[in-house]
Amino acid sequence: xxxxxxxxxxxxxxxxxxxxxxxxxxxxxxxxxxxxxxxxxxxxxxxxxxxxxxxxxxxxxxxxxxxxxxxxxxxxxxxxxxxxxxxxxxxxxxxxxxxxxxxxxxxxxxxxxxxxxxxxxxxxxxxxxxxxxxxxxxxxxxxxxxxxxxxxxxxxxxxxxxxxxxxxxxxxxxxxxxxxxxxxxxxxxxxxxxxxxxxxxxxxxxxxxxxxxxxxxxxxxxxxxxxxxxxxxxxxxxxxxxxxxxxxxxxxxxxxxxxxxxxxxxxxxxxxxxxxxxxxxxxxxxxxxxxxxxxxxxxxxxxxxxxxxxxxxxxxxxxxxxxxxxxxxxxxxxxxxxxxxxxxxxxxxxxxxxxxxxx
Amino acid sequence: xxxxxxxxxxxxxxxxxxxxxxxxxxxxxxxxxxxxxxxxxxxxxxxxxxxxxxxxxxxxxxxxxxxxxxxxxxxxxxxxxxxxxxxxxxxxxxxxxxxxxxxxxxxxxxxxxxxxxxxxxxxxxxxxxxxxxxxxxxxxxxxxxxxxxxxxxxxxxxxxxxxxxxxxxxxxxxxxxxxxxxxxxxxxxxxxxxxxxxxxxxxxxxxxxxxxxxxxxxxxxxxxxxxxxxxxxxxxxxxxxxxxxxxxxxxxxxxxxxxxxxxxxxxxxxxxxxxxxxxxxxxxxxxxxxxxxxxxxxxxxxxxxxxxxxxxxxx
Numbered sequence: 222x223x224x225x226x227x228x229x230x231x232x233x234x235x236x237x238x239x240x241x242x243x244x245x246x247x248x249x250x251x252x253x254x255x256x257x258x259x260x261x262x263x264x265x266x267x268x269x270x271x272x273x274x275x276x277x278x279x280x281x282x283x284x285x286x287x288x289x290x291x292x293x294x295x296x297x298x299x300x301x302x303x304x305x306x307x308x309x310x311x312x313x314x315x316x317x318x319x320x321x322x323x324x325x326x327x328x329x330x331x332x333x334x335x336x337x338x339x340x341x342x343x344x345x346x347x348x349x350x351x352x353x354x355x356x357x358x359x360x361x362x363x364x365x366x367x368x369x370x371x372x373x374x375x376x377x378x379x380x381x382x383x384x385x386x387x388x389x390x391x392x393x394x395x396x397x398x399x400x401x402x403x404x405x406x407x408x409x410x411x412x413x414x415x416x417x418x419x420x421x422x423x424x425x426x427x428x429x430x431x432x433x434x435x436x437x438x439x440x441x442x443x444x445x446x447x448x449x450x451x452x453x454x455x456x457x458x459x460x461x462x463x464x465x466x467x468x469x470x471x472x473x474x475x476x477x478x479x480x481x482x483x484x485x486x487x488x489x490x491x492x493x494x495x496x497x498x499x500x501x502x503x504x505x506x507x508x509x510x511x512x513x514x515x516x517x518x519x520x521x522x523x524x525x526x527x528x529x530x531x532x533x534x535x536x537x538x539x540x541x542x543x544x545x546x547x548x549x550x551x552x553x554x555x556x557x558x559x560x561x562x563x564x565x566x567x568x569x570x571x572x573x574x575x576x577x578x579x580x
Numbered sequence: 581x582x583x584x585x586x587x588x589x590x591x592x593x594x595x596x597x598x599x600x601x602x603x604x605x606x607x608x609x610x611x612x613x614x615x616x617x618x619x620x621x622x623x624x625x626x627x628x629x630x631x632x633x634x635x636x637x638x639x640x641x642x643x644x645x646x647x648x649x650x651x652x653x654x655x656x657x658x659x660x661x662x663x664x665x666x667x668x669x670x671x672x673x674x675x676x677x678x679x680x681x682x683x684x685x686x687x688x689x690x691x692x693x694x695x696x697x698x699x700x701x702x703x704x705x706x707x708x709x710x711x712x713x714x715x716x717x718x719x720x721x722x723x724x725x726x727x728x729x730x731x732x733x734x735x736x737x738x739x740x741x742x743x744x745x746x747x748x749x750x751x752x753x754x755x756x757x758x759x760x761x762x763x764x765x766x767x768x769x770x771x772x773x774x775x776x777x778x779x780x781x782x783x784x785x786x787x788x789x790x791x792x793x794x795x796x797x798x799x800x801x802x803x804x805x806x807x808x809x810x811x812x813x814x815x816x817x818x819x820x821x822x823x824x825x826x827x828x829x830x831x832x833x834x835x836x837x838x839x840x841x842x843x844x845x846x847x848x849x850x851x852x853x854x855x856x857x858x859x860x861x862x863x864x865x866x867x868x869x870x871x872x873x874x875x876x877x878x879x880x881x882x883x884x885x886x887x888x889x890x891x892x893x894x895x
Contacts, residue, residue, distance in 0.1 A: 274717070303786035310682055313674025314691070317762075320755045321698050324709045331712075379609030387606055396610045398882075399617050405809070405878035406620070406871070407816020409845045413867040414620040417627035425860060439620070442613065472602035500702025503818035503849050510853070528704045532819060535708060553705045560700045568693075 239295055244304070247291065248284045255280035274319055281312050325557075332554025335547045340555075345513040345525075350541040355552050357515040358530035364519055365430050365509065365526055366499050369437035374491055376438075377445025384446070385453040386475055404443035411439040412504030419508070430516070430524035433509035437498045444497060448490025452483045485574035492567035496560045502528035527556050624868045631861035638858045640851070646865060653866050655831045656746070656841030657873065660821065661814040663750035663835075668757050668814075669807050675758070676765035677791065692766065699759035707823030710752040715743035715824065718751070722836045733833060740838040744826040747835040749843075752820045757810040764809065768802030769795055801884050808881035812874045815845075822846035844870040 255276040263271050285308045293301035344357035380400070384393055415436040419427050456479050464474040480487075510523035511533050534549035636645045643649040675695060679688050722745070726737040772795045780790040796803075827842030827850070842850075844866045855863055 299786055299789070303788040306788040306791070307682060310674040310678035313671045314678045317671055317675055317695060317698070317755075317758055320709075320714075321694070321701075323713060324701060324705070327709055327713050328705060376609050376612055379606045380613055383606035383610040387603055388610065392607075392610070396613055399613055401882060402875065402878060403613065403617055405812045405816075405874055407818070407845060407874055409816065409818045409848050410620070410624070410867050410871045410874075413627075413848065413864055414623055417623035417864055418619065420627060420860075421623065439616065442616075446613075470596050470599050472596075472598045475602070496700060500704065502702070502704040503822075503845065506849055507852050528702055528819075531708065532704050532823070535711075535823070549708065553702075553708055556702050557700075557705060560702060561697075564697075564700050 237296060238300075239292060239304075243291070244288055244308070247287050248281070251283040251287060252277060252280035255283060274323060278316065278319060281315055285309060285312055328550060328553050328557055331547070331550035332552075335551035336554055340548070340551050344515045346515070348513070349539070351544045353544075353548065355527060355530050355548070355555065357512065358525040358527045358552065359555070360515055360517065361430060361509070361524040362499060362527040364517070365433045365437065365505070365524065366495060368431065368434035368519055369441055369498060370491070370495060372434065372438040373441035373445050373494070377442045377494075378449055378487065380442075380446045381449040381453055382475060382479075384450055386471075386479070400443045400446050403439070404447065406439065408436075408440055408501050409503040409507070411436045412507035414439065415504065415508050428508060428510035428523045429521055430509055430519035433505045433524065433526065434519065436504035436508055437501060440501065440504075441494050441498050444494040445491060448493065449483070449487045452486030452490060453479060455486070456482050485570050489567045489571040492563050492570070496563035496567070499563070500528055500556055500560055502532055505529050506532065527552055527559075531556065620871075624864060624871060628861055628865035628868050631858055631865045634858045634861070639862050640855070640859050646862060649829075649862060650844075650866055650869055652829050652831050652841055653844045653847050654869055654873070656827075657815055657843040657845070657870065659833070659841060660746055660750050660753060660825075660843050661811050663747065664753035664757060664814045665807060665811050667751060667754035668761060668810060671754070672758050672761035672806070672810070673765055673803065675762045676769055677795070679762075680766055680769040681787065681791065681795065692763075695759050695762050697759075698755065699763075703756065703817060704819045704823070706752055706756055707820040710748060710820060710824040711744065714751060715748050717743075718748060719743040722747075726836055734835050736834050737837065739836050740826070740840075742826060742838070744824055744840075745836050745838070746825060746840040749821045749825040749840075752824050753814045753817055756817060756820060757814050760813055761806045761810040764806035765799065765803055768799040768806070771802075772798045801887055805881040805884035808877050808884065812877040812881065815843075815874050815877065816870065818845040818849050822849045 258279075259272045259276040285305065288308045289301050289305040292304040296304075339352060340354040341359065342356055343352070343354035345353045345355075346357075380396065384397060387393075388396065415432050416425075418435075419432055460478050460482060461474055464478045465471075469477070505526045506529050509526060509529070511529050512523040512525050516522050516524050531549050531552040534545045534552065538545040631639065631646055634646075636643055636648075639646060639649050679691050679695070683691055719739075719742075722739050722743060725735050726739045729735045730737055776794040776798065777790055780794045781787075785793065821843050822845075825840055825842065825846060826838060827846065828839050830839055830841055832839050832841055848863050848867060852860075852863055
């Protein structure tokens with residue numbers, strides 16, 4: 222207001238503020254600066270390849286400092302601290318993305334070498350050096366996970382139904398509490414439990430696929446209970462009451478009204494639970510052991526699984542270490558693909574088949 | 581309203597057979613969980629008893645007694661977990677704030693999915709990545725830390741030649757628990773009453789000040805319980821640590837040397853298949869200790885959540 226004289230007209234609403242694009246320009250500028258620094262490091266033979274991750278990370282840190290100083294000079298201390306926090310939370314996000322991107326890139330680039338038909342059609346029986354595959358491990362993973370699902374889904378789903386539809390009082394409270402406790406059990410302890418159980422019943426040397434499946438279901442049951450419990454609670458009470466009003470007994474109401482309404486959500490929860498346990502290594506390493514041959518029988522002899530295959534190939538490198546490492550990465554790539562597909566399909570089911578409740 | 585209720589008609593409640601069968605089977609399923617958890621505790625105790633009463637000379641490494649065998653492992657577990665939390669907690673709170681309060685609405689959910697992707701990666705793959713990519717990558721940084729900050733006990737040399745130190749393991753653990761803590765913090769931050777936030781902004785607060793006075797105080801106990809759940813996860817994590825860490829059975833605070841304390845979980849995974857007899861029982865004993873530690877941490881998280889329920893009058 223009252224801008225008199227010949228000077229340029231100052232907009233009092235934007236005066237004393239950084240221009241809108243300034244932070245972005247600063248960010249890109251600091252990335253470029255650090256990129257140049259690391260380029261010099263590379264040219265002076267400090268490193269063999271261009272350190273992209275380093276320049277992004279340190280560039281972002283430089284940006285955090287710059288934005289604070291610039292904003293402090295132009296806008297004052299309160300805005301500067303605000304901008305600093307904005308920069309810091311963005312930095313936190315970028316820092317968390319770096320390992321994800323690096324990991325996916327590494328697994329893809331190193332795993333693609335052995336991601337061929339042989340890998341999916343041959344086992345490691347009598348294989349020394351190149352060739353061979355993870356057929357035995359894939360079969361083992363599929364069978365053990367399927368058996369674990371077969372155990373966990375009925376128990377988990379029925380427990381969820383009990384907690385939501387029937388459970389009142391002390392038993393329900395203690396089950397809810399113990400499901401929480403159970404979901405915190407470390408996977409290796411689940412493996413030890415199954416080992417201890419079978420060591421007492423059969424003997425300490427017994428290893429087979431079914432033991433692995435039981436260990437996995439210890440991990441899987443609480444996930445199923447929690448996710449399906451949440452979904453069952455979402456079913457509107459009006460539906461149950463309408464069913465009762467028509468004279469339908471409670472168990473049929475649950476089976477024919479509540480479960481179909483919540484089916485997509487329950488399936489999503491089960492798939493996410495499968496995705497969570499299919500990558501478990503520790504319990505299977507303990508109780509299912511490892512082998513080089515295909516074994517279809519869950520109840521006798523050791524059974525290879527994909528995560529154990531990855532671990533074993535990397536740790537127990539033989540004379541032809543290169544081939545073992547390549548197989549390990551190909552296994553890792555397969556595993557990640559399986560988990561990602563399961564996650565994606567689960568989310569798609571949740572999105573497209575979700576019941577249209579209320580408004 | 582003409583209340584012509586059919587007076588004094590005694591309805592005989594007939595429980596249908598289907599109802600009875602169904603209700604009973606749900607109770608059985610629920611009770612199975614009770615039994616399973618009790619069985620876990622009982623079998624672990626039974627299998628670990630021989631190690632407690634055995635001659636300690638027979639234990640791996642011939643320690644003075646079984647607790648001298650467990651102590652370094654328990655220390656390593658807690659130490660690695662705490663280091664991981666030190667890295668993961670600030671990052672997770674930052675990410676959660678970024679997704680809930682800073683990122684544009686349209687892409688916020690997509691960004692949340694991206695972080696959730698981290699949770700989908702199996703731990704053995706994290707281990708491979710840690711040993712093949714992260715350890716070599718942080719080695720120059722470790723060299724620099726030992727050279728310039730070596731006078732701090734944490735950073736004493738000599739630096740590990742492989743980069744497979746407890747700090748590297750803690751970084752991998754941090755990356756693994758970030759999605760868990762972030763997801764919980766996000767939910768808590770989203771529950772902040774919008775009126776509180778708008779009131780702060782209307783009084784002229786910057787976004788930082790709004791977060792300081794409205795979001796963080798509201799979410800404090802939620803953050804604590806998220807951190808404890810993340811810690812519980814980090815304590816029990818096996819394969820990543822087993823692959824990344826090159827262990828020695830010691831109690832050692834130095835972060836960057838090759839003389840690292842092992843964790844309970846990774847020690848079990850590494851030595852289980854070679855162990856026999858009393859050695860197996862000793863491993864089960866360490867597993868029992870791990871079970872108790874994670875149980876305490878998880879119960880702590882639960883306690884924090886319950887306290888919050890009692891006090892948050894806002895929702």
